[in-house]
Amino acid sequence: MIGGGGREHALVWKLSLSPSVYKIWCAPGNGGISQQAECVPIDLTDISAIADLAQELRVDLTVVGPEQPLVDGVVDEFERRKLRIIGPTKRTAQLEGSKVFAKDFLIKNNIPTARPYGVFDSAKTAIKVVEGLSYPIVLKADGLCAGKGVLVAKSKPEALDFVVRVLETHEFGPGGDNLLLEEALTGDELSFIVLTDGRDYVPMVPTRDHKRALDGDRGPNTGGMGAYSCDNMISASIEQEIRTRIVEPTLNALALENSPYSGFLYFGLMLTPNGPKVLEYNCRLGDPETQAIVARMNFDLADVLNSVAEGSLASRPLRWRDGASICVVMASGGYPGTYETGRRIEGLDQAGTVPGVTIFHAGTKREDDAYYTCSGRILGVTAIGSTLDEARRSAYDAVQMIQFSGRHYRSDIARSSSIAANVGEH
Numbered sequence: 001m002i003g004g005g006g007r008e009h010a011l012v013w014k015l016s017l018s019p020s021v022y023k024i025w026c027a028p029g030n031g032g033i034s035q036q037a038e039c040v041p042i043d044l045t046d047i048s049a050i051a052d053l054a055q056e057l058r059v060d061l062t063v064v065g066p067e068q069p070l071v072d073g074v075v076d077e078f079e080r081r082k083l084r085i086i087g088p089t090k091r092t093a094q095l096e097g098s099k100v101f102a103k104d105f106l107i108k109n110n111i112p113t114a115r116p117y118g119v120f121d122s123a124k125t126a127i128k129v130v131e132g133l134s135y136p137i138v139l140k141a142d143g144l145c146a147g148k149g150v151l152v153a154k155s156k157p158e159a160l161d162f163v164v165r166v167l168e169t170h171e172f173g174p175g176g177d178n179l180l181l182e183e184a185l186t187g188d189e190l191s192f193i194v195l196t197d198g199r200d201y202v203p204m205v206p207t208r209d210h211k212r213a214l215d216g217d218r219g220p221n222t223g224g225m226g227a228y229s230c231d232n233m234i235s236a237s238i239e240q241e242i243r244t245r246i247v248e249p250t251l252n253a254l255a256l257e258n259s260p261y262s263g264f265l266y267f268g269l270m271l272t273p274n275g276p277k278v279l280e281y282n283c284r285l286g287d288p289e290t291q292a293i294v295a296r297m298n299f300d301l302a303d304v305l306n307s308v309a310e311g312s313l314a315s316r317p318l319r320w321r322d323g324a325s326i327c328v329v330m331a332s333g334g335y336p337g338t339y340e341t342g343r344r345i346e347g348l349d350q351a352g353t354v355p356g357v358t359i360f361h362a363g364t365k366r367e368d369d370a371y372y373t374c375s376g377r378i379l380g381v382t383a384i385g386s387t388l389d390e391a392r393r394s395a396y397d398a399v400q401m402i403q404f405s406g407r408h409y410r411s412d413i414a415r416s417s418s419i420a421a422n423v424g425e426h
Contacts, residue, residue, distance in 0.1 A: 003065025073282020143175030226413030333406030
């Protein structure tokens with residue numbers, strides 16, 4: 001397993017339950033992952049070192065969690081060495097690595113998406129366009145920005161400030177070399193993720209995440225403060241429309257370009273009054289959506305991933321637990337801005353006894369039998385239940401038992417269940 005966050009812990013935890021799995025290594029891993037896997041320190045930007053490690057350990061299959069190694073071409077390096085790996089090539093990973101590439105791809109293939117206003121590498125030029133638009137608008141830094149390079153600007157001053165931060169002060173580094181402006185869509189957001197072997201695909205259960213740092217969807221964008229999934233989140237007709245108008249045209253277009261996609265492909269959607277439209281692609285599972293998805297898996301994930309590597313996914317139907325799941329992210333105070341680390345975490349054992357709760361570690365360091373904070377997002381407290389309310393109560397009961405200095409979490413994850421009532425019907 002490549003990665004060391006909450007998404008990776010959820011995947012490692014699920015893989016460890018498979019009778020076909022003998023040993024798991026995770027590079028670099030984290031404090032919680034060390035419970036189920038051997039963690040190996042590694043620089044995730046060193047593609048050759050990652051491939052060397054897989055070769056030395058003689059692993060049967062490598063799974064990639066985060067986006068950066070995929071965008072950097074880790075799959076290409078593994079394939080060159082004839083090592084088995086789950087994930088897209090460097091070229092297809094551009095769907096996430098470049099917002100401009102993705103927008104061009106969507107428009108070229110007539111896949112429903114927001115109307116673009118232009119792409120800019122100069123603040124002066126972008127400002128001229130921004131001053132003539134009606135609000136709200138969406139501004140997107142072109143490259144990878146850890147989920148923080150997108151702004152829905154409700155006013156001109158807000159938009160102008162973001163233009164300066166991206167193109168003049170270079171707050172997002174190389175990820176902000178170009179800026180995409182597009183119309184703001186209205187509706188309910190949905191995360192629709194599929195797993196594909198390049199020929200066939202299977203959908204994960206739909207999820208919805210919460211990006212803003214504070215209750216009521218206020219505050220700055222984060223990597224994600226929580227997510228949930230439940231039965232009947234979308235109607236059968238909406239799911240069919242997503243498949244036929246978005247998923248299948250995407251996969252077919254990539255295949256026609258001689259770039260068949262293999263691995264997890266995330267469609268960030270807006271369910272508008274005019275149907276589902278693509279907000280973004282991610283070339284991997286989302287975080288914290290993965291935690292909510294894994295909690296509902298009622299199948300052997302290792303066997304399914306092995307079938308992807310073998311190109312036989314069509315023979316693996318997926319079964320899901322009825323009911324609902326929720327993941328509440330506990331973060332360091334100040335996240336996504338400046339925060340302190342090294343704070344001891346208390347109450348994990350007690351919280352883990354709440355029925356239906358599993359705690360996934362994101363930014364923890366283990367020292368003897370104690371855990372300490374070492375990043376922005378610390379834990380993903382995840383729960384299942386027969387209903388969304390039941391899962392939510394269990395998760396927040398567990399959250400209350402966990403203490404560390406400066407802890408921060410949203411108290412309204414999954415509180416609004418509007419999306420659970422066949423949203424997007426039209």
